[in-house]
Amino acid sequence: MYQTGWMKFKVISDSRGNLSAIEGGKDIPFSIKRVYYITGVESGVERGFHAHRQLHQVLLCLHGSLKVRLFNGTQKEEVVLNDPAKGLYVGPWVWREMYDFSPGAVLLVLASAEYDEADYIRSYEAYLSEAKAIFDE
Numbered sequence: 429m430y431q432t433g434w435m436k437f438k439v440i441s442d443s444r445g446n447l448s449a450i451e452g453g454k455d456i457p458f459s460i461k462r463v464y465y466i467t468g469v470e471s472g473v474e475r476g477f478h479a480h481r482q483l484h485q486v487l488l489c490l491h492g493s494l495k496v497r498l499f500n501g502t503q504k505e506e507v508v509l510n511d512p513a514k515g516l517y518v519g520p521w522v523w524r525e526m527y528d529f530s531p532g533a534v535l536l537v538l539a540s541a542e543y544d545e546a547d548y549i550r551s552y553e554a555y556l557s558e559a560k561a562i563f564d565e
């Protein structure tokens with residue numbers, strides 16, 4: 429699976445505010461093994477610059493906005509995350525770069541596995557050659 433896609437989550441709103449719930453394996457296509465979040469990214473700072481061999485993730489911007497550059501081996505795409513009810517699914521073998529964080533932006537990531545540095549490909553050249561071998565299969 430070499431893909432990305434949008435997931436829309438239900439919002440339960442009343443006079444007290446908004447609530448959304450995400451259940452692993454039901455609202456997103458994997459069991460959630462890990463949650464992490466990124467805050468305090470200064471203007472002009474870019475993060476990510478890696479792909480994963482196995483990991484499935486869903487990215488949500490809970491506050492503010494940020495942009496994500498995606499490359500899946502053939503297509504490049506740039507998307508905006510600015511809606512807490514909208515998640516960006518990023519599958520294995522997708523290169524991602526996060527940038528243009530607004531002041532106070534909060535990025536939440538739901539992940540299918542525990543942290544494993546061995547699952548990362550952090551060199552773009554290594555990504556291109558490893559991904560080419562995978563895509564050519």
Ligand code: TYD
Nearest residue numbers: 462463464466474475476477478526542543
């Ligand atoms: P890094 O991969 O550089 O973040 P980003 O993808 O946003 O560029 O991660 C920063 C540091 O945090 C790095 O030392 C690895 C560590 N880390 C964990 O310990 N656990 C985690 O779940 C994640 C995502 C990162």
